[in-house]
Amino acid sequence: MGFSVVRRYLPYLRPYWRLVAISGGSGLASLVAATLIPLVIKAVIDGPVTHRRPGELWPFLALLLGLAAAEFGLTFARRHTSGLASFAMEADMRNEFYAHLQGLQVSFHDNWQSGQLLSRCVADINTIRRYIGFGLVFMIVMVCTFLVVLAMLVRLDPLLALVTGIAAVPVVWLGHRFHREYRSIARRVQDQQGDVTTVIEESATGVRIIKAFGRGSDMLRRFEKEARALRELNLESVRVRAGLWTLLVYIPNLNLAAILLLGGYGVIQGQLTIGGLVAFISYLFMLNGPMDALGWILSMGEEARTASDRLEEVLRTQSDIVSRPGALRLEESSGRIRFEGVGFRYPGSEEWILRHVDLDLVPGETLAIVGRTGSGKTTLASLVPRLYDVSEGRITLDGHDLRELTLSSLRAQIGMAFEDPILFSASVRENLLMGRPEAGEEQIRRALAIAQAGFVDDLPWGLETRVGEQGYSLSGGQRQRLALARAVLGSPRVLVLDDPLSSVDVHTEALIEKALASVLRGVTALLVVHRPSTLALADRVALIEDGRVSALGTHHQLLEEVPLYRALLAQQAEEVAS
Ligand SMILES: Nc1ncnc2c1ncn2[C@@H]1O[C@H](COP(=O)(O)OP(=O)(O)OP(=O)(O)O)[C@@H](O)[C@H]1O
Ligand SMILES: [Mg+2]
Structure with a gap:
């Protein structure tokens, strides 16, 4: 799920640890605010609403507004700081990649299409930045949300929590299967992007020759062929992702139906208050966002991983033409x-x-x-x-x-x-x-x-x-x-x-x-x-x-x-x- 990417690229965030800390802190704080909201709702329903005392609603309203405002501000802080840190990281990575390219010998460049280097330096680094900057933060917030929500669910009603836990099993299984299938597609998409870039690059630098020899339509055909291949690969990746996403939406809805049935029964039996059921369902809704994002983050993780492999292929290449250790500095040559x-x-x-x-x-x-x-x-x-x-x-x-x-x-x-x-x-x-x-x-x-x-x-x-x-x-x-x-x-x-x-x-x-x-x-x-x-x-x-x-x-x-x-x-x- 892209953990190797995290291990490989996390050190790039080290210089920006303050921003990362602020981002993580505000992420967790906003989670706390969000977790409190269903509890307030429960208190409103089981308190003033059940006892028909409208005057007592106002303090709860103020509390809710305060929590919502806090969540808003904290989410903004999280996104802003994680954006700052990840863009700074992206710039550093790109500089390092470029410096590495500069250090490579001429024979390396003889054998690499410039489009493939270009797509690595632009698109692949961007993919990794998005994963580390947003995907990863999101994943951490998601895991924390999941754990907190689970704890709250167990506290509210252990039986319903168990049902929800069972519903989570197929999600994990799906994620695992997706991971295997999506990986090869992601790699092929990125390689194909490099090929498309190469054609564009060659037609820009060779425009005179192409025109002089009247090869415009040939180049267009070549481009169309590469672009079509890219489109087909992209469609394949959409098909795989769509399958996962649909199931990720479907399973929570099945779970919701089960909870309404069992929970409703519990309320009728008097084992659960109405406020408790509403709070339980509110917590389930809190999981909806992360569930929707799960497919997106998994695919992002796979893309980041293949992007990282592609970058490694270049970064691993070491120049043979370097100054040897202990090499002599020739100050003034006679020229023999x-x-x-x-x-x-x-x-x-x-x-x-x-x-x-x-x-x-x-x-x-x-x-x-x-x-x-x-x-x-x-x-x-x-x-x-x-x-x-x-x-x-x-x-x-x-x-x-x-x-x-x-x-x-x-x-x-x-x-x-x-x-x-x-x-x-x-x-x-x-x-x-x-x-x-x-x-x-x-x-x-x-x-x-x-x-x-x-x-x-x-x-x-x-x-x-x-x-x-x-x-x-x-x-x-x-x-x-x-x-x-x-x-x-x-x-x-x-x-x-x-x-x-x-x-x-x-x-x-x-x-x-x-x-x-x-x-x-x-x-x-x-x-x-x-x-x-x-x-x-x-x-x-x-x-x-x-x-x-x-x-x-x-x-x-x-x-x-x-x-x-x-x-x-x-x-x-x-x-x-x-
Ligand atoms: N980057 C390269 N990789 C592999 N082979 C190469 C490369 N560059 C040149 N060659 C081959 O090396 C041979 C010599 O090429 P070179 O460019 O040194 O010739 P030259 O004498 O400079 O020719 P010209 O007078 O046309 O400039 C040629 O057969 C060429 O195909
Ligand atoms: Mg020559």
Whole structure:
């Protein structure tokens, strides 16, 4: 019934224990007020009403109004404080989940649909909050109500109380059966929600492609299919819940009929006063609310439990790419990078993407990486900042295995730009400062100059213009230049640039190359290039073929000696020209 969820997530409420205590206290106090009301009713009926003394009604009326007001105020306090505490808990859980996602390595994200992560971070955490914040409080209040009411019933009339107790047996049995049946449905509903979210997300991010290829109707069909599956699962869950609810309403009514019959008989026989019978029935009505809520809380508990399982699947995943205990903080790197017998397979894949790669970059050297598409250039570049760890061999920086350095100090030495220049929904300035929050105005200017990103000044709000998904739309070339400026900002010792100029025009490319030449002089750089002109920036060129370095030398050496290199360059020169 979701107790594991409670055990798992209750600690999140600890910082808010005061609110929880107020909530619990007012819940119990309002229960006491509610319990007193039938006793007052009994006193009214057996007292002033039976003895026909209207004057004595007034104090009881005042008492009833007072109790009702107290119950109202206390219920409000309970809901308000439990809401405050549970929303605070939800925010903490979401922050923790997000921080965990941020800490996970790239390969984790390669294998997870973002919609599944999104639905966990939004819907599942919400489900748990509702259960802990409302469902759980309700359940506690309900159990207490049940116990108090039972005690009062026994006091009023033990026989009738026994009948009511017998009626409770099928309720418990039903709850148990429901629990088993509902669990698998709840899980399937939540997974399906993730699939629906994924389709929506992909159509939002891929809207251009979808439109350009006229695949709108295909996407719609795909969405409809997923949405229909979700609807069918939801209907199934409604069917299971409805069955339970109907019985939960039906059983108390049967019980009520039995009590009226037996109680009425008792009053006629004089074993019970009329006021006593009315009070007894009032207590039974007090159970109606909790009974109605029981089905709802049971299903909520199951949903919270599967939501918790789904969150655990992510939270359990630990990143392999972390700073080892005792890792070295590299303060100032000289920039010497060596690949020693490096081999790489993507996690979960059998295929070697890189094998036996040996490279030695002396400080200040620029090494260009050239190869056919799919030959492993991007993969090679992403090993340097440890976006992935090597599968065999090792990469060293200043003689230290990358895995023996702290991640933050390693990445602080490296400036990166990738093929796909991702900008975030933030200002140009924030996008630039992403990796180097401490960089000053002058450094920003210099980085923009190197990347030939003077267009920034023509944006409506200059550096403060919002770009990225919900911001000012930039061209592909403009995005690349900002990404390049971001990489060179703060003068890192090592630059890893994966085809940073693919979308800029030939004229701008020439300008960037000129500016880059001065930057590259002091730093060690790994430069994945497609265009022959960029090769002029490199001291040496490594040709990658089938995951191996098949040739290594200066541009001119390779041109003379390696036919594949000539062929690749000729082909790419043609592409540029066309
Ligand atoms: N995340 C991944 N998981 C599994 N395999 C991958 C992943 N990324 C790339 N690959 C595979 O690794 C191989 C090398 O890809 P990579 O992106 O390194 O090529 P590339 O040389 O950069 O190509 P391009 O010139 O087109 O950018 C390809 O066969 C690709 O299918
Ligand atoms: Mg690539």
